Amino acid sequence: xxxxxxxxxxxxxxxxxxxxxxxxxxxxxxxxxxxxxxxxxxxxxxxxxxxxxxxxxxxxxxxxxxxxxxxxxxxxxxxxxxxxxxxxxxxxxxxxxxxxxxxxxxxxxxxxxxxxxxxxxxxxxxxxxxxxxxxxxxxxxxxxxxxxxxxxxxxxxxxxxxxxxxxxxxxxxxxxxxxxxxxxxxxxxxxxxxxxxxxxxxxxxxxxxxxxxxxxxxxxxxxxxxxxxxxxxxxxxxxxxxxxxxxxxxxxxxxxxxxxxxxxxxxxxxxxxxxxxxxxxxxxxxxxxxxxxxxxxxxxxxxxxxxxxxxxxxxxxxxxxxxxxxxxxxxxxxxxxxxxxxxxxxxxxxxxxxxxxxxxxxxxxxxxxxxxxxxxxxxxxxxxxxxxxxxxxxxxxxxx
Amino acid sequence: xxxxxxxxxxxxxxxxxxxxxxxxxxxxxxxxxxxxxxxxxxxxxxxxxxxxxxxxxxxxxxxxxxxxxxxxxxxxxxxxxxxxxxxxxxxxxxxxxxxxxxxxxxxxxxxxxxxxxxxxxxxxxxxxxxxxxxxx
Numbered sequence: 001x002x003x004x005x006x007x008x009x010x011x012x013x014x015x016x017x018x019x020x021x022x023x024x025x026x027x028x029x030x031x032x033x034x035x036x037x038x039x040x041x042x043x044x045x046x047x048x049x050x051x052x053x054x055x056x057x058x059x060x061x062x063x064x065x066x067x068x069x070x071x072x073x074x075x076x077x078x079x080x081x082x083x084x085x086x087x088x089x090x091x092x093x094x095x096x097x098x099x100x101x102x103x104x105x106x107x108x109x110x111x112x113x114x115x116x117x118x119x120x121x122x123x124x125x126x127x128x129x130x131x132x133x134x135x136x137x138x139x140x141x142x143x144x145x146x147x148x149x150x151x152x153x154x155x156x157x158x159x160x161x162x163x164x165x166x167x168x169x170x171x172x173x174x175x176x177x178x179x180x181x182x183x184x185x186x187x188x189x190x191x192x193x194x195x196x197x198x199x200x201x202x203x204x205x206x207x208x209x210x211x212x213x214x215x216x217x218x219x220x221x222x223x224x225x226x227x228x229x230x231x232x233x234x235x236x237x238x239x240x241x242x243x244x245x246x247x248x249x250x251x252x253x254x255x256x257x258x259x260x261x262x263x264x265x266x267x268x269x270x271x272x273x274x275x276x277x278x279x280x281x282x283x284x285x286x287x288x289x290x291x292x293x294x295x296x297x298x299x300x301x302x303x304x305x306x307x308x309x310x311x312x313x314x315x316x317x318x319x320x321x322x323x324x325x326x327x328x329x330x331x332x333x334x335x336x337x338x339x340x341x342x343x344x345x346x347x348x349x350x351x352x353x354x355x356x357x358x359x360x361x362x363x364x365x366x367x368x369x370x371x372x373x374x375x376x377x378x379x380x381x382x383x384x385x386x387x388x389x390x391x392x393x394x395x396x397x398x399x400x
Numbered sequence: 401x402x403x404x405x406x407x408x409x410x411x412x413x414x415x416x417x418x419x420x421x422x423x424x425x426x427x428x429x430x431x432x433x434x435x436x437x438x439x440x441x442x443x444x445x446x447x448x449x450x451x452x453x454x455x456x457x458x459x460x461x462x463x464x465x466x467x468x469x470x471x472x473x474x475x476x477x478x479x480x481x482x483x484x485x486x487x488x489x490x491x492x493x494x495x496x497x498x499x500x501x502x503x504x505x506x507x508x509x510x511x512x513x514x515x516x517x518x519x520x521x522x523x524x525x526x527x528x529x530x531x532x533x534x535x536x
Contacts, residue, residue: 010420337474339453340428344476347420355452369454369473398421398428399475 001026002379012349015384020165020193020328020375021353022215028278032058033220036271044270045244045261058274063260065277070210070227071201076259077233080273083224084192085115087211088159090226090263091188092119094236095157102128105154107185109134109142110365111164111171114358116190120159129156136365140167140316147179155185157208162194166359166371167316168328170198177206186232192216195225196377197326202227219279220272226263233259240265286378295378298385299327302374305389306331311396315366327376330357336399338372344395350388403495406487407503414507423508427479434482437471448523453477455524459531465490466535468528480509481524488528496532501525 004024007014016024036058042051044059059080067075081087100106106120110133124131132150135143142160151158158180163170173194177187186208191200195212202210209232214223228236238245238256243266247255256262286292300322306314306329314331318324332338342354353373356363363370374388401409417423441458448455453474460467468489472478487503488496504521 337453339474340476344421344424347424370452398425 003027003030005379009349009351010347012347015350015380015387017374017376017380017384017388018351018353019196019377019380020216020373022221023196023218023377024379025218025220025275026278026282028282029219029275032275032278033271036274041271043267055270055274058277059268059270062274062276065280066225066227069200069280069283070195070225071203072227073203074230077227077230079226079228079233079260079263080268081211081224081226081263082222082269083215084190084211084213085119085224087224087226088115088188088190089119090239091209091211091228091236092123092159094239094263095232096123096127096129098236100124100127100129100156103154104129104156105132105152106130106156107132107134107150107158109160109171110136111140111142111167111362112159112161112359113165113190113192114360115192116159116161116188117361130154133361134158134160136167136362139319140164140169141319142171142176144172144175144179147176151180151183151185153183155180155183157186157188159188159190161190161192162200163197163326163328164316164359164362165193165328166330166357166362166373168193168326168330168375169316169318170194170324170326173207174205181206193326193328208232214272214276214279217276217279218282220275222269222272223276225276230259233263238262238265242266291378294382295327295376296322298376298380298382299325301382302327302329302376302385302389311400315371327380328373329375330371330373332368332371333396333400336396338370340399341372341392341395344398345388345391348391348394350391352388403487403491403499407499410483410487410503411506424476424479427476427483429479430482430486431472431475431478431480434471434478434485435469437469441469442471448520448527452520455481455520457481457524457527457531461535464492466493466496466531468531477520480521484524484528488532493532493536496528497536501529 002024040051040054042055044056063075063078066078072078106124106129108117108120121131134146134150137143160176162173173189180187188209189207191210191212196217208229210227212225215221244261245257245265247257303322306312311333312331338354342352345352355370357373417426442456446456446458448457453472455472455477457470468485470481470485472481
């Protein structure tokens with residue numbers, strides 16, 4: 001089902017534990033990408049000929065699939081981008097243009113990926129606004145008690161990750177959104193990890209924006225989704241100009257296309273975006289109760305191991321049940337460099353991530369130069385988890 | 401031993417290890433054997449760019465020979481730099497510049513390192529050459 005997973009590296013069976021960076025793709029996704037490229041390759045939305053129609057249909061069907069996946073109110077609220085980063089940049093720029101002035105405030109959290117910090121920082125700099133930060137505690141949970149004092153009448157928007165790509169703790173975004181809305185502040189949720197591991201219902205959440213990447217959710221690379229409430233998307237100016245984002249163009253004045261095309265300038269990555277439909281179909285298989293139980297067992301096994309080995313410092317520890325955590329584990333081994341561990345484990349066939357994980361402020365918060373991260377997907381097995389623990393132990397023994 | 405002889409010896413030494421983990425064991429030992437590097441010399445101007453882990457390289461010229469000293473916070477990287485120092489430290493600038501540095505390819509280090517690490521290795525070699533070039 002997943003061709004990549006059956007390959008070998010250095011003569012060893014691949015154990016792919018870097019799913020938080022990108023997931024592997026099921027055959028159905030690969031087939032769809034190939035089909036469009038080989039059979040229906042034509043620019044979407046423009047021409048009247050058969051190929052263009054097929055490509056456009058595939059692309060727009062993916063939009064319907066995403067709308068259903070997120071339970072959005074309307075397909076016009078689903079904008080395709082190249083990824084989460086592009087989606088956040090779009091919102092930060094356009095929302096900033098429409099609503100942020102000098103002296104206003106934007107809130108992010110200490111647990112954010114650089115992609116949910118830097119676009120806001122750039123916007124604040126441009127607008128003369130102030131960036132404020134909601135901290136995390138030692139276990140990697142957001143300090144919600146601080147939220148009330150951070151929210152002021154100058155706060156224009158808050159951006160928070162659904163699940164940090166380092167800590168793997170499901171943040172109480174519903175509560176955060178309620179608190180913010182009580183003060184009239186809209187919320188953007190970074191769902192790069194959240195859309196993969198949680199059932200997302202944007203109407204129930206009542207979030208103003210929800211963004212995620214297709215490539216972490218089994219779709220082809222270069223795909224991303226921006227969900228935005230229509231009232232915000234309507235009120236925001238376009239991001240880029242050109243292509244199909246226009247109504248009428250003259251040298252005097254240009255009008256813009258209606259949603260969602262207003263935000264989709266230029267030729268879209270239609271072959272990849274279309275695969276979101278197959279990818280989301282695949283996620284339907286994952287709601288099987290037996291599979292969920294099995295995956296929870298793997299998560300609990302690794303959580304139990306990594307919490308209790310005295311040489312290992314785990315970041316992102318659940319306070320209540322393990323259901324607060326996704327199968328994503330970032331940790332350090334004192335006296336051992338994360339990169340050495342990753343390098344040795346690579347030669348054992350185990351793909352894990354090492355470094356700052358695009359979250360330098362969070363590394364500073366915990367006083368480390370980097371971490372090792374193992375992140376699992378539902379196609380990973382208990383045997384792989386056990387092999388990972390064995391390899392980790394051998395690597396630590398070699399290095400200590 | 402001439403530089404070419406020393407380089408050939410390293411290639412031969414490495415050829416004894418068929419398994420990657422054995423090569424790493426060897427590099428880890430080399431890393432541990434690297435002489436102490438003063439904390440005060442861990443300055444930004446001695447930091448080599450392009451490495452995921454941090455690498456500091458310092459040198460002095462003694463009797464016409466360039467003596468290198470280096471450190472890294474990652475032990476395998478430290479092993480690699482130890483290997484390079486073992487070959488190129490204590491030699492004249494002309495000797496260093498006469499090498500084509502193909503030794504790192506011959507022992508399979510370059511293509512089997514992650515791109516970031518390989519870049520770091522390239523940066524280390526570039527720095528050694530740069531120092532030699534400035535001290536001809």
